Amino acid sequence: MGAVSRAETRVRRKKRVRKKVRGTTGKPRLCVFRSSRHIYAQIIDDSTGRTLAGASSLSKELGSKIGKNTGNKEGAAVVGAAVADAALKKEIKKVVFDRNGFLYHGRVKALSEAARKNGLEF
Numbered sequence: 190m191g192a193v194s195r196a197e198t199r200v201r202r203k204k205r206v207r208k209k210v211r212g213t214t215g216k217p218r219l220c221v222f223r224s225s226r227h228i229y230a231q232i233i234d235d236s237t238g239r240t241l242a243g244a245s246s247l248s249k250e251l252g253s254k255i256g257k258n259t260g261n262k263e264g265a266a267v268v269g270a271a272v273a274d275a276a277l278k279k280e281i282k283k284v285v286f287d288r289n290g291f292l293y294h295g296r297v298k299a300l301s302e303a304a305r306k307n308g309l310e311f
Contacts, residue, residue, distance in 0.1 A: 203290030210287050211235050219272070219284040219304065219311065223296050226260045230272040230300060232284060242279055244271035265296040269303030277308050286311045 212218025212235040222229045229245040244251065246259040246268055258264035276284070291297045305311070 199290040201290070206287065206290065210285050212285060212287075216283045216285055217241055217281060218287045219276075219301075219309070220287040221289055221291065221297055221300055223265075223291060224260075228260075228265045228268050228296055228300060230268055230304075232272065232276050232281060241281060242272060242275035244268050244275060260296075262296055262299040265299040266303040269300035270307045272300075273304040273307035273309045282308065283310045 210218060212233050214234055214236055217232050217234045220231050220233055227246040229243070229247075231243040232241045233239070234241055246255055246264050248271075251267055251271055254267050255264045258267075276282075286301055288297050288301075293301070301311075
C-alpha cells in the first residue's frame with residue numbers, strides 16, 4: 190500500500206458527502222471548488238443536471254472588485270456575494286451547501302459566510 194495523496198483524500202471526502210447532499214429543483218446545491226489561485230461556485234439542480242447560477246474569481250465582472258485577491262479569503266467573499274446575488278435574481282433563496290471534499294475552513298468558509306450574508310439560506 191502506497192501513500193495516499195491529498196487529492197485522493199479530498200475525492201474520498203467528496204464521495205462521502207455527495208451520497209447525502211443532493212440538489213433538487215426547490216433546493217439546489219451550492220457547489221464550491223477551489224484551486225491554488227482561484228475559487229469557483231455554482232448552483233446546480235441535480236434532478237435536471239443544470240447549472241442555474243455561478244460565479245468565479247476568473248469572471249470579468251468580478252475582476253475589478255477582486256483585483257489580485259483571487260486566491261485569498263477576500264476574493265472568496267466577493268465570489269460568495271456574487272453567487273448569492275445571481276441566485277436571488279433567479280429567485281433561488283434556499284440551497285444545500287456542497288463543500289466538494291474541501292475542509293470547511295479558510296476560503297470555503299469565507300465564501301459560504303458571504304453567500305449567507307447576502308441572502309442565501311443553507
